[in-house]
Amino acid sequence: MAEAKFRCGLEAALKVVGGKWKVLILWNLENPARFGELKRFVSGISEKVLIQQLRELEADGIVNRKDFQEVPPRVEYSLTPFGKSLKKALSPLCDWGKKHMNRIGELPSSCQK
Numbered sequence: 001m002a003e004a005k006f007r008c009g010l011e012a013a014l015k016v017v018g019g020k021w022k023v024l025i026l027w028n029l030e031n032p033a034r035f036g037e038l039k040r041f042v043s044g045i046s047e048k049v050l051i052q053q054l055r056e057l058e059a060d061g062i063v064n065r066k067d068f069q070e071v072p073p074r075v076e077y078s079l080t081p082f083g084k085s086l087k088k089a090l091s092p093l094c095d096w097g098k099k100h101m102n103r104i105g106e107l108p109s110s111c112q113k
Contacts, residue, residue: 032078
């Protein structure tokens with residue numbers, strides 16, 4: 001990851017997990033998983049976007065990609081220790097979301113982005 005100057009820790013964290021999909025990928029990557037499994041875990045994501053997000057997470061040192069060099073191709077993704085620490089930090093956010101799910105669901109759609 002390139003060195004950057006951040007004004008706060010939240011800004012640094014959002015650089016790594018910014019966007020809708022990365023957090024959902026991390027949250028669903030409990031054990032090593034193949035691409036197809038991840039696609040099922042993260043419903044609504046296209047293959048193209050999943051590939052792109054996994055590459056970015058790998059480049060940031062969050063996800064390991066293991067290519068078994070087999071035919072047909074077999075690749076597994078898993079969290080690095082750095083990724084596991086990030087996933088642990090997401091737990092309180094998940095708890096907050098569960099606690100306020102009903103209220104959030106009542107917000108106008110423009111507020112849910």
